[in-house]
Amino acid sequence: MSNDNTNQIEIHGVNKKFVIDKKKVDILKDINLEFKKGEFICIVGASGCGKSTLLRMISGLETVEEGEITVGGQKVTQPTLKTGMVFQESRLFPWSNVEKNIEFGITHSKSKKLDKYAKKKLVNSLIELVGLKGFEKAIPKQLSGGMQQRVSIARGLINNPDVLLLDEPFGALDAITRINMQNEILRIWEAEKKTMVLVTHDIDEAIYLGDKVVVLSSRPGTLRKVFNVDLPRERDRNSAEFASIRSKIYKEFFNDVKRKEPEYYI
Amino acid sequence: MNRSKKGIVDYVIIIISPILLLTIWQVVTDKGWINGAIMPSPKKVIEAFKSLIVTGKYWEQFSASLFRVSIGFTVGTVAGVAIGVLTGLFKKVDDLVTVIFSVLRSIPTIGLIPLFILWCGIGEESKIIIISLGTFWSVLLNTQRGISGTDAKLLEVARILQKNRFVVLSKIVIPAALPSLFTGIRLGISGAWRSVIAAEMIASVRGIGYMIQYAREMSQPAVMFVGLLTLGVVGLALDLVVKWLEKRLIYWS
Ligand SMILES: Nc1ncnc2c1ncn2[C@@H]1O[C@H](COP(=O)(O)OP(=O)(O)OP(=O)(O)O)[C@@H](O)[C@H]1O
Ligand SMILES: [Mg+2]
Numbered sequence: 001m002s003n004d005n006t007n008q009i010e011i012h013g014v015n016k017k018f019v020i021d022k023k024k025v026d027i028l029k030d031i032n033l034e035f036k037k038g039e040f041i042c043i044v045g046a047s048g049c050g051k052s053t054l055l056r057m058i059s060g061l062e063t064v065e066e067g068e069i070t071v072g073g074q075k076v077t078q079p080t081l082k083t084g085m086v087f088q089e090s091r092l093f094p095w096s097n098v099e100k101n102i103e104f105g106i107t108h109s110k111s112k113k114l115d116k117y118a119k120k121k122l123v124n125s126l127i128e129l130v131g132l133k134g135f136e137k138a139i140p141k142q143l144s145g146g147m148q149q150r151v152s153i154a155r156g157l158i159n160n161p162d163v164l165l166l167d168e169p170f171g172a173l174d175a176i177t178r179i180n181m182q183n184e185i186l187r188i189w190e191a192e193k194k195t196m197v198l199v200t201h202d203i204d205e206a207i208y209l210g211d212k213v214v215v216l217s218s219r220p221g222t223l224r225k226v227f228n229v230d231l232p233r234e235r236d237r238n239s240a241e242f243a244s245i246r247s248k249i250y251k252e253f254f255n256d257v258k259r260k261e262p263e264y265y266i
Numbered sequence: 267m268n269r270s271k272k273g274i275v276d277y278v279i280i281i282i283s284p285i286l287l288l289t290i291w292q293v294v295t296d297k298g299w300i301n302g303a304i305m306p307s308p309k310k311v312i313e314a315f316k317s318l319i320v321t322g323k324y325w326e327q328f329s330a331s332l333f334r335v336s337i338g339f340t341v342g343t344v345a346g347v348a349i350g351v352l353t354g355l356f357k358k359v360d361d362l363v364t365v366i367f368s369v370l371r372s373i374p375t376i377g378l379i380p381l382f383i384l385w386c387g388i389g390e391e392s393k394i395i396i397i398s399l400g401t402f403w404s405v406l407l408n409t410q411r412g413i414s415g416t417d418a419k420l421l422e423v424a425r426i427l428q429k430n431r432f433v434v435l436s437k438i439v440i441p442a443a444l445p446s447l448f449t450g451i452r453l454g455i456s457g458a459w460r461s462v463i464a465a466e467m468i469a470s471v472r473g474i475g476y477m478i479q480y481a482r483e484m485s486q487p488a489v490m491f492v493g494l495l496t497l498g499v500v501g502l503a504l505d506l507v508v509k510w511l512e513k514r515l516i517y518w519s
Binding site: 059061080081091093105107139159 | 427438
């Protein structure tokens with residue numbers, strides 16, 4: 001892809017603690033990662049291992065107290081329009097139609113002063129990109145889960161960010177819609193040339209989509225391993241290479257569980 | 267069975283009981299089983315209604331009540347929404363007024379009628395204040411609840427998209443609060459209707475409340491029933507109007 005070998009995202013020595021029940025609990029520990037420009041990164045890990053937290057820290061929604069995260073060379077301290085986010089629940093405004101939900105990204109923007117016509121054109125091009133032509137005036141309750149997630153992706157893209165973060169964007173979808181959406185997001189990624197970081201707990205999804213698959217261990221979330229997936233797209237889930245990477249990742253998880261087993265005897 | 271689609275049979279069942287009730291009422295009063303001086307027959311009530319219409323007295327009383335309710339309800343709603351938005355948005359403002367409001371809210375509006383008569387006399391002002399109060403508390407409470415209950419997940423969307431306070435308020439907080447605000451308005455309008463009658467019964471020379479009170483003094487039970495039925499029908503109509511508006515304005519729920 002358009003990897004020009006500069007780092008888009010760098011994560012150095014990041015630890016994260018949350019106060020739970022009046023105690024400081026380690027959530028993420030010693031995370032070090034570098035993602036190149038234009039890469040598609042997938043992060044997998046068990047539920048509660050801190051995947052969302054890591055993504056939220058990259059986005060600037062969660063503070064980075066220990067270590068440092070940079071996006072495009074800039075230290076992350078708060079959200080910027082250079083980083084877009086797609087949440088697990090589509091988080092659309094139920095009272096706004098598709099157009100308005102997407103356009104929200106650029107209403108009263110400080111950086112982008114577009115006239116009405118230009119706004120409409122931009123929104124329409126995004127509606128086309130995510131394949132929702134004909135549904136401009138539909139409100140979220142009239143859309144299926146997959147369609148809602150497309151709106152959310154379009155909203156995430158409207159400020160033309162360098163990075164798009166996706167937190168289990170297809171988690172709530174059925175298997176077939178999910179596979180369709182995976183192909184859609186690849187098509188969008190290829191068209192838009194963004195750096196995409198996608199969190200999932202579906203290992204097949206991660207291998208199917210990612211240039212890299214980052215595996216996190218659980219409680220606290222530490223970096224287990226980063227797998228490079230050098231298979232050409234469109235990838236065949238049933239190929240021997242795919243299966244071999246899958247089995248390596250499964251092993252990684254399996255070892256993770258084994259390693260932690262003694263904890264349960266306490 | 268589809269509950270939302272009603273067939274003819276359903277409508278028959280719905281109107282069968284009121285017709286039955288009217289018939290029994292007519293029969294027992296016709297037969298003299300009930301004293302006509304305390305319970306007029308439906309026919310007598312209709313006659314009284316007709317003559318009140320013809321003489322223009324009905325409209326005089328009805329419009330007086332309607333006028334007071336319109337003003338009082340508007341004032342109460344505007345104040346309730348304004349203060350509700352402030353207390354909903356700013357925790358500090360809420361803390362500032364919470365004790366005072368909690369005590370005042372617990373006083374039934376009717377109990378305040380003598381006080382406002384003392385302060386403002388028995389003119390329109392005291393009644394309009396009472397009606398405003400009868401509206402105010404439920405609008406305030408529900409507005410506040412709606413505003414402060416805005417889904418934090420949607421607010422986060424605004425944060426990541428770098429929206430200023432104005433956009434957050436107009437595009438997220440206000441629409442998110444609308445359903446709750448409407449609940450407040452529905453309660454408020456019935457509160458207004460209750461208060462106007464109470465105020466008119468205690469001190470007034472016009473209005474439906476006065477008409478009911480005066481009919482008792484004049485021993486005109488039929489007129490009294492005209493007043494009571496007016497209260498029921500208007501109360502129902504107001505509720506239906508608000509419900510209809512709600513369905514239209516809150517199209518997303
Ligand atoms: N704001 C917060 N305050 C306190 N604890 C939090 C907060 N946010 C997350 N946590 C805790 O951090 C841990 C990791 O949460 P996170 O949402 O990042 O997990 P996840 O890997 O995304 O899980 P899932 O796959 O279920 O979404 C959890 O144990 C959670 O309880
Ligand atoms: Mg998560």
